[in-house]
Amino acid sequence: MKMDERKQQILLAIIKDYISTAEPVGSRTISRKYKLGVSPATIRNEMADLEEMGFIEQPHTSAGRIPSNLGYRYYVDCLMQLEQLTEQEEGTIRSGYENKVREVAEVLNRTGRMLAQLPITPPLCRRPSWASAPTNIFNWS
Structure with a gap:
């Protein structure tokens, strides 16, 4: 429009x-x-x-x-105009992911914490509901 x-x-x-x-x-x-x-x-x-x-x-x-x-x-x-991250901001993000993370919830938590430290408009991070998450069913018969 x-x-x-x-x-x-x-x-x-x-x-x-x-x-x-x-x-x-x-x-x-x-x-x-x-x-x-x-x-x-x-x-x-x-x-x-x-x-x-x-x-x-x-x-x-x-x-x-x-x-x-x-x-x-x-x-x-x-x-909206996107702004380039400074080297310090990029470093903050990179250091947050140096240790391997296995849980999706932990990735989202870390991402939210790291982004909250940056001087940018805060994003919203939300994990999907567990009802819609894929599940694996194992049958041990």
């Missing part, structure tokens, strides 16, 4: 601010913090369009806006 550059900048500002504060984001906050060169009223109009398009939501009347699932998906697919 295409959107113009100003809407992209506003959506990006909402997502960045919401990720860092976990609070709904208002037009004045965007205007002051992100210096987009437009008035809060213009930002409100663009936010109304983004809400109509399904990219943001208003949790309750008079609140700011929060990203919707579609907004996050657009961010990941179109707006």
Whole structure:
């Protein structure tokens, strides 16, 4: 889904601010913090369009806006910029896997702990439910 550059900048500002504060984001906050060169009223109009398009939501009347699932998906697919790891960050990751790990749960636990030490947006690591995990049945008859 295409959107113009100003809407992209506003959506990006909402997502960045919401990720860092976990609070709904208002037009004045965007205007002051992100210096987009437009008035809060213009930002409100663009936010109304983004809400109509399904990219943001208003949790309750008079609140700011929060990203919707579609907004996050657009961010990941179109707006997010990946940053290169530093040598130190790469070293941290490599050293975490030097000892062989045999359990999937341990790999996920180590990965989560290592990524939490890096100065990046935290990922979510989740193991599959045991109900859907492959099982081997041995018959000793």
